[in-house]
Amino acid sequence: MHRAEPTPADHPLLDVLTAHGARADRLTHVRTLPARTGEHSDWPAWADPGLVAGYRALGVERPWRHQVEAADALHQDRHVALATSTGSGKSLGFWLPALTAVRAGRDLPASDAGRIETVGRRSTVLYLSPTKALAADQHGALTRLLDAAGARDVRAATCDGDTPAEERRWIVEHADVVLTNPDFLHFALLPAHRRWGRLLRGLRHVVVDEGHAYRGVFGAHVSLVLRRLARLVEHHGGRPPTIVVASATSADPAASAARLIGVPVDRVTAVTRDSSPSGRRTVALWQPPEIASAGLERSGAGDVDPAADPWALPDPLDPTAHEADQVLTVRGAADHPRRSATAEVADLLADLAAHGARTLAFTRSRRGAESVAQQTRDHLRPVDPALVGRIAAYRGGYLPEERRELEQALRTGELLGLATTNALELGVDISGLDAVLVAGWPGTRMSLWQQAGRAGRAGADGLVAFVAREDPLDTYLVTHPEAVFDAPLEATVFDPANPYVLAPQLCAAAQEVALRGEDLDRFGDRGQVREVLDVLVARGLLRRRPSGWYWTHAQPAASMADLRGSGGQPVRVVEATTGRLLGTVDAGSADGQVHDGAVYVHQGVTFVVDRLDLADHVALVVRRDVDHATWSREVMEIALAEAGDPAHPAPEGSPPARGREWGPVTWGLGPVEVTSQVVSFQRRRVPDMQVLDTEPLELPERTLGTTAVWWSVPDHVLRAAGVDADAAPGALHAAEHAAIGILPLLATCDRWDLGGVSTDLHPDTGEATVFVYDAYPGGAGFAERGYEQGERWLRAVRDAVAACPCPDGCPACVQSPKCGNDNSPLDKAGAVRVLDAVLSHAPVGT
Incomplete structure (x- = not known):
C-alpha cells in the first residue's frame, strides 16, 4: 500500500469516500494530478466571421492553441490526428475549418443550385462517430453554434438507421453536414452512392470522432470503409477529402490515424499538446475489503450484492466491446474473497449522492449498471427518499429516446448519480460532474483517462476512484500504481489486411463500382489484396473480367461484413403481453443473456425470458418478480x-x-x-447466491x-x-x-x-x-x-x-x-x- 491516509491537499470528496477515515484502509494509492492553465491563440484570419461571432456568443472569446493548430492544418488540406484530453474542445478544431469551407459557397444563387455546372461547388462535411448518441450530441452542439452565428445557410442533419425515409430524402438532396456512424456509411450510404452523389462530389472534410474506439476488427473494418468512401468521392468527380481523426490521447496518434485512413504517416499532422485549462484531479486506487463469510457481503443491511455481475461484460453499445457468455464463480471459492466492485461502488455512489455530488459510476456490464443503480437507490431510500429518483442506470440496449432523456437529466442536474456502462465513455458532452467511479479496469489506460476526464471538466477540480474487481489485472494495478500513472498509453491495434475483414470489404467495394487494377493499392499491399481477390473469384463471390472485378449477385455485398463483430442482427427484447420493445441484445451474447428462462433487468424491473427465437431475432419476456438471477454455462x-x-x-x-x-x-x-455452445444455466438465489437448480439448454454450436x-x-x-x-x-x-x-x-x-x-x-x-x-x-x-x-x-x-x-x-x-x-x-x-x-x-x- 502506497498511502491510505488522505492529506489536506486531497479533494474534499475523498473524505466522503473514506467515510471520514473508516474506509481509509481500502485506499491503496492516491495521486493528485496538478491543474493546468490554458493557452489561447487568436482566431485564424481565414475563419468565417459569422462563425467566429457565433463562438464568441457562446462564450468562446478566443480559442485554445491546439484548436487553432488543428484548424489551420485542416484548412490547408492536411490530414490531422487531434489527440487531446476529454473536454479540451476538440470539436472547434474541426468544425471551424469545415463550416468555413461550407459557407465559402453560400453565395451561390438559389436559381443556380440545380444546374449541372454548379453542382459540387459547395463543400460538404461528413461526421462519423462510433455511436448514435455521440452523433446526436454533436448535432445539438452544432445547431447551437449555427443559431448563434446566424448561419441559416448551413444545413446540418443526423442520418442513421433510425432516420425516417422522408427525412432521409431531404438530407440526400439538401444537407451540407451529415452526422452519422460507420455502420450507416457501410450499409446504406456507400451502397447507394449514386443517390448521395451531391454530398460525395462536394465532400471536402471527413471527421472521424473518438478515433481510439476504432481498434480490433471494428477498426480494421472502418479503415477499409473510409478507403471505399475516398474512392467513391473521386468516382463522383470530387477531390480526396481531408480527414481529421479526433481521439483521446494515445500512443503515436499520427501513425494510428494514418493507418486508419490509409495514407503515409508523413501526410498526417499530429496535434497532441493540450492547451486547454484543467482543474486539479485527485485519483484514488481502491481495493474492496475482504468479506467475512462466503457468498455474503458484510457492511450492514442492503450491502449484499443482489444479482450483481462483479466481473463484467463490456457494453455492446461500445463498438470496441464484445460480450462473452460467462459462468460466475460462487463466492467463497477463495479463502479470502473480497467484496465485489459493484457492491462497493454502489456504497460510494450513494454516499456521494447524499453529499450532493454529481457522479458517474462506470461499470463493466449491463447487469452491473442495473445492479449499481438499484443498490444505490436501496441505500438512499432510508436516508432521503427524494434522492431515490435522482439515481438511474444507462447502458446499451436502451431505446434511443431513453438514452437521450437520461443524458439530458444528467446535464441539468436532475440526476445526481448515473451508473453507466462504457457507453458514456465517449464524447457525449456531459460536464460539471464532481466525481467519477470506475468499477473494474476498463480495458486500457486510454479508456480509464477518458472516463476519468468526465470529472472536473471545464477547469473544475474532480475526484476519480478506480475500484478493483477480483481479477489478476485489477489487483496488480491497484497495488502497482506506476502501471496506471506512469506507463505509456497503449497503441491502437487493428489490421486492415485481416482477410476476414478485407474479403467482404472488397466485395462491397466491387458492388459499388467495379474494382480496377489501380484501386488495389488503396486497400493495402497489392500482392495481399490480389491474393484475396483470387480467393473471392475462386469461391464465386466476384467475377474477373479484363476490365476488373465485379459483384454479380442480387444480394447486397455489404451484408457480408459485420463491422462490430457482433455476430449478426441484434436480438430484440419484447414484452410478450404488450408487444412493447424494451431494448436489444447483440447477437453474439444472446445465447448466454436472453436464453429461455433467463432473468432480464431493465431500470430495476425484472423480466423472465419466455422464449428466445433466434430465427426471428426476438426474445419474448414476461414481467415477473423473482428471488433469483441466472448464469449460463458454455462448453468449448x-x-x-x-x-x-x-x-x-x-x-x-x-x-x-x-x-x-x-x-x-x-x-x-x-x-x-x-x-x-451454451449448454445450461443456473438459477441462483439472491442475495446469498445459493444455487437453486441447473437447467439444460438446446442452443446451436x-x-x-x-x-x-x-x-x-x-x-x-x-x-x-x-x-x-x-x-x-x-x-x-x-x-x-x-x-x-x-x-x-x-x-x-x-x-x-x-x-x-x-x-x-x-x-x-x-x-x-x-x-x-x-x-x-x-x-x-x-x-x-x-x-x-x-x-x-x-x-x-x-x-x-x-x-x-x-x-x-x-x-x-x-x-x-x-x-x-x-x-x-x-x-x-x-x-x-x-x-x-x-x-x-x-x-x-x-
Whole structure:
C-alpha cells in the first residue's frame, strides 16, 4: 500500500469516500494530478466571421492553441490526428475549418443550385462517430453554434438507421453536414452512392470522432470503409477529402490515424499538446475489503450484492466491446474473497449522492449498471427518499429516446448519480460532474483517462476512484500504481489486411463500382489484396473480367461484413403481453443473456425470458418478480486450422502458422477453430447466491475461426517441475486464466477480447498446451502481441500469481469470470511451477 491516509491537499470528496477515515484502509494509492492553465491563440484570419461571432456568443472569446493548430492544418488540406484530453474542445478544431469551407459557397444563387455546372461547388462535411448518441450530441452542439452565428445557410442533419425515409430524402438532396456512424456509411450510404452523389462530389472534410474506439476488427473494418468512401468521392468527380481523426490521447496518434485512413504517416499532422485549462484531479486506487463469510457481503443491511455481475461484460453499445457468455464463480471459492466492485461502488455512489455530488459510476456490464443503480437507490431510500429518483442506470440496449432523456437529466442536474456502462465513455458532452467511479479496469489506460476526464471538466477540480474487481489485472494495478500513472498509453491495434475483414470489404467495394487494377493499392499491399481477390473469384463471390472485378449477385455485398463483430442482427427484447420493445441484445451474447428462462433487468424491473427465437431475432419476456438471477454455462474446444485439413480448414487467405522453440517448449501462432455452445444455466438465489437448480439448454454450436498464440510443454518438463499427471490439468488451467488476465497489459484489449483453452494433452500438438485466442473472427492482433512478447508476458503472469497472498487461488489471481468449467480444476502453486519451468527455457535476451 502506497498511502491510505488522505492529506489536506486531497479533494474534499475523498473524505466522503473514506467515510471520514473508516474506509481509509481500502485506499491503496492516491495521486493528485496538478491543474493546468490554458493557452489561447487568436482566431485564424481565414475563419468565417459569422462563425467566429457565433463562438464568441457562446462564450468562446478566443480559442485554445491546439484548436487553432488543428484548424489551420485542416484548412490547408492536411490530414490531422487531434489527440487531446476529454473536454479540451476538440470539436472547434474541426468544425471551424469545415463550416468555413461550407459557407465559402453560400453565395451561390438559389436559381443556380440545380444546374449541372454548379453542382459540387459547395463543400460538404461528413461526421462519423462510433455511436448514435455521440452523433446526436454533436448535432445539438452544432445547431447551437449555427443559431448563434446566424448561419441559416448551413444545413446540418443526423442520418442513421433510425432516420425516417422522408427525412432521409431531404438530407440526400439538401444537407451540407451529415452526422452519422460507420455502420450507416457501410450499409446504406456507400451502397447507394449514386443517390448521395451531391454530398460525395462536394465532400471536402471527413471527421472521424473518438478515433481510439476504432481498434480490433471494428477498426480494421472502418479503415477499409473510409478507403471505399475516398474512392467513391473521386468516382463522383470530387477531390480526396481531408480527414481529421479526433481521439483521446494515445500512443503515436499520427501513425494510428494514418493507418486508419490509409495514407503515409508523413501526410498526417499530429496535434497532441493540450492547451486547454484543467482543474486539479485527485485519483484514488481502491481495493474492496475482504468479506467475512462466503457468498455474503458484510457492511450492514442492503450491502449484499443482489444479482450483481462483479466481473463484467463490456457494453455492446461500445463498438470496441464484445460480450462473452460467462459462468460466475460462487463466492467463497477463495479463502479470502473480497467484496465485489459493484457492491462497493454502489456504497460510494450513494454516499456521494447524499453529499450532493454529481457522479458517474462506470461499470463493466449491463447487469452491473442495473445492479449499481438499484443498490444505490436501496441505500438512499432510508436516508432521503427524494434522492431515490435522482439515481438511474444507462447502458446499451436502451431505446434511443431513453438514452437521450437520461443524458439530458444528467446535464441539468436532475440526476445526481448515473451508473453507466462504457457507453458514456465517449464524447457525449456531459460536464460539471464532481466525481467519477470506475468499477473494474476498463480495458486500457486510454479508456480509464477518458472516463476519468468526465470529472472536473471545464477547469473544475474532480475526484476519480478506480475500484478493483477480483481479477489478476485489477489487483496488480491497484497495488502497482506506476502501471496506471506512469506507463505509456497503449497503441491502437487493428489490421486492415485481416482477410476476414478485407474479403467482404472488397466485395462491397466491387458492388459499388467495379474494382480496377489501380484501386488495389488503396486497400493495402497489392500482392495481399490480389491474393484475396483470387480467393473471392475462386469461391464465386466476384467475377474477373479484363476490365476488373465485379459483384454479380442480387444480394447486397455489404451484408457480408459485420463491422462490430457482433455476430449478426441484434436480438430484440419484447414484452410478450404488450408487444412493447424494451431494448436489444447483440447477437453474439444472446445465447448466454436472453436464453429461455433467463432473468432480464431493465431500470430495476425484472423480466423472465419466455422464449428466445433466434430465427426471428426476438426474445419474448414476461414481467415477473423473482428471488433469483441466472448464469449460463458454455462448453468449448479448439483445433489448429491448417491448409489441407478438411476437418479444421484454415480461413481463406489467413497467414500460415509460425512458431519458435524455447528448448523443449514450443511456441505457436496461427489460425484456430474455436467451437462453443451454451449448454445450461443456473438459477441462483439472491442475495446469498445459493444455487437453486441447473437447467439444460438446446442452443446451436457457434464456430469462430480466429488467431491464437499457444505454448506446448512436453511431459518430461512438467514432471521435472513437480507437476504430475493429476496436477497438470489444474496447473495449466490456472496459468491460462492468469495469462488472459495479464495480456491486456501488453496489448490494447481487455480480457473480454480474449478467450483461452488449456489441456494436458492436445490432439494437434501432442503435448500439454495453453491457448489464448482473439475473440474476433480472423483475429485482431492481440494473440500476435502475446507471441511477440512471450517472455515479458509470461514473466508478468508468473509474478502476478506468485505475489497474490491467497493460498490456493482466487479471482485476484487464477480464477476467471468467464470460465466454462466453473473454475475447476485450478492449481495455483502448480501454475507457478509450470510458468517457472517454461521461463527457465526462455532464450537469453528475449
